[in-house]
Amino acid sequence: MSAIEIREVSKAFRGHQAVDRVSFTVEAGTVTGFLGPNGAGKTTTLRCLLGLVRPDGGEGLVNGRSYASLPNPLTEVGAVLEATNLHPGRSGRNHLRVMCDAAGLPGSRADEVLAEVGIAEAGDKRVGGYSMGMRQRLSLAGALLGDPGVLILDEPANGLDPEGIEWLRRFLRHQAHEKGVAVLVSSHVLAEVEQTVDDVVIIARGRLVHQGTLGEVTGDGESLHDAFLRLTSAGTAAHPVGDSK
Numbered sequence: 001m002s003a004i005e006i007r008e009v010s011k012a013f014r015g016h017q018a019v020d021r022v023s024f025t026v027e028a029g030t031v032t033g034f035l036g037p038n039g040a041g042k043t044t045t046l047r048c049l050l051g052l053v054r055p056d057g058g059e060g061l062v063n064g065r066s067y068a069s070l071p072n073p074l075t076e077v078g079a080v081l082e083a084t085n086l087h088p089g090r091s092g093r094n095h096l097r098v099m100c101d102a103a104g105l106p107g108s109r110a111d112e113v114l115a116e117v118g119i120a121e122a123g124d125k126r127v128g129g130y131s132m133g134m135r136q137r138l139s140l141a142g143a144l145l146g147d148p149g150v151l152i153l154d155e156p157a158n159g160l161d162p163e164g165i166e167w168l169r170r171f172l173r174h175q176a177h178e179k180g181v182a183v184l185v186s187s188h189v190l191a192e193v194e195q196t197v198d199d200v201v202i203i204a205r206g207r208l209v210h211q212g213t214l215g216e217v218t219g220d221g222e223s224l225h226d227a228f229l230r231l232t233s234a235g236t237a238a239h240p241v242g243d244s245k
């Protein structure tokens, strides 16, 4: 069983087919880059997987179950979809403790995950004073609270400086390769993705255009950037709903 399985997921918004029968899998112990041009349907796919949007067809499964049917979701899947709604007046530690309380996790997890994402010293500081990169790390810390075996991250490199990006790369690879976590990460920073991921899933205009190992995409010495442009450039028109071509 795959850690994540997207099965024929479709979603239209007001006649626009945002996601069109997309299927792919993510295995434990790998980092999978989820790539596509702006508006390709990445976030919508992830939202369908996490039960935040109801797909018109198909389903997304985590450890073989729909997100809604997971008995204790935080311990199975950690997700950061966008800069989380962080209360500016609360400290980073309190933000995480509130999450611990809601999920029935010990409050001590807050300090553990703050250390894990490298902002332990900022735990007492109000989130309103956090930089963008620190907010990203705090959101990531929230996803780690339940020590999940699946991590789903939408553009986690946003707002990180070069040092932060380097840290994120090592962090994601450690999660997958040392802890056996299945990591699905969307990104536009292809040069960085190329140094981070084991597998890639590429979608364009709501449709899957490639799933495979990084080596398969960049096999002939092509950069991921060039392969991405080649794979995503065929046609530019959006597909109306019901178009089955």
Ligand SMILES: Nc1ncnc2c1ncn2[C@@H]1O[C@H](COP(=O)(O)OP(=O)(O)OP(=O)(O)O)[C@@H](O)[C@H]1O
Residues within 6 Å of the ligand: 013, 014, 016, 018, 036, 037, 038, 039, 040, 041, 042, 043, 044, 045
């Ligand atoms: N709630 C919504 N209502 C209407 N249209 C939506 C909604 N969410 C997404 N869309 C549309 O669905 C399409 C796919 O959007 P989505 O955010 O999934 O793409 P994306 O690949 O994540 O893009 P980006 O890389 O720019 O974040 C876009 O055309 C977007 O405008």
